[in-house]
Amino acid sequence: MSPSSADTLAGLSAAQRQRLAYIDFRLYFLGTVARRDVLQRFGVASAAGTRDLALYAELAPGNARYQRKAFHWQPGFVPLFAHQAGAVLAALTGAPAQQGDAAGAEAGDILPHAVPAPLNLPELDTLATVTRAIQGGQALQLRYHSMKQGAQPREIVPHALVDSGLRWHVRAFDRTRGHFRDLVLTRMENVQPAPGAAGAPAPGERGADDTQWHRTVALRLLPHPAHPHPASVERDFGMTGGHLDVQLRAAVAGHVLRQWQVDCSPDAHLRGPQHRLWLADATPLQGVGSAALAPGYGTLSDGAGVEAV
Structure with a gap:
C-alpha cells in the first residue's frame, strides 16, 4: 500500500474502512465483487456502494478489473488490508473465528476466554x-x-x-x-x-x-458402556432418551467421529476418559470413505479387524 493510500484510509470513517475491507476480502478470496454484494452486506444506499467501489479502484488500481457489472481479481493483486487466515476461514465457512474479523474490523474480547489454536x-x-x-x-x-x-x-x-x-x-x-x-x-x-x-x-x-459429499449418514451415539456416569454424558451432549442422533456428510463423518473421540468398535473395547460416546450400530458407515478415520471402526478387542473402507 502506498503512503498516500494509507493516509486516505486513515482519514475515512470506521464504517467506510470496513466496507473497503470487505471489498478487498471478496476480491482476494472469492475473485469478484459487485455493488450488490456491498449493498446486501451493509445495507447502504446504492450511491454509497458505488462510491466505495470507485474509491477502492482509486486506492488499488491494479487489484481489480471492471467487467460485466462486477470487479474481478487481477494477478497483480496486493491486499489493502491485513487478513488473518483463521478469520478468513471462519468468514468463508461459518466456523468460529480464531482471530479478528475477516473483513478487517477490529474485535475486542467480551469475557476472558481461551480458544485452542490450530496446529497450522x-x-x-x-x-x-x-x-x-x-x-x-x-x-x-x-x-x-x-x-x-x-x-x-x-x-x-x-x-x-x-x-x-x-x-x-x-x-x-x-x-x-x-x-x-x-x-x-x-x-x-x-x-x-x-x-x-x-x-x-x-x-x-x-x-x-461428489457422491460422498452429498450422501448423508444418520448415526445414533450412546454413552460409552464403560463410562461410570452415563447420565453426566447425556447432559454433556444434550441427549434425549439416552442417545444423540446426528446426521453427517459421508465425506466428513470420519473426521467428526475422530474429533469427538467416538468409540466405533463393535464391542466398545476402546478405553480412556476421551471415549465418552459409542456408536452402537456402525452399519451406516458402510461404503463411507472417511470411515477409516473413525476410532475403532471395524476392529474387535481380540485384535481381529475388518479393513477400513
Missing part, C-alpha cells in the same frame, strides 16, 4: 487461490506433500473447504488419482490455475458429482 494455518496466497477456484469452478495445478509419497505434482478441481478440527482440508476431485478426496491446505505449494482447456472441470469432476 495455510498461507494466505494459497488459501486465496484455492477459494477463488472454488468460487469460479477452476481447476488447479500444484505440488502436494503426501505423507506416503512425498512432494508430487497434482491437478485438482476443488469444490469445498473442510475443517477436521485439527486442520483445514480442501474437498476436490484429484485428477492424479481419479477420484474425489480430501487434501490438506498446508501441504500445498506452487498453487496455480490450470491453463487453457485444462482449467475447466470435465464431466464428473464438479462438486455436484
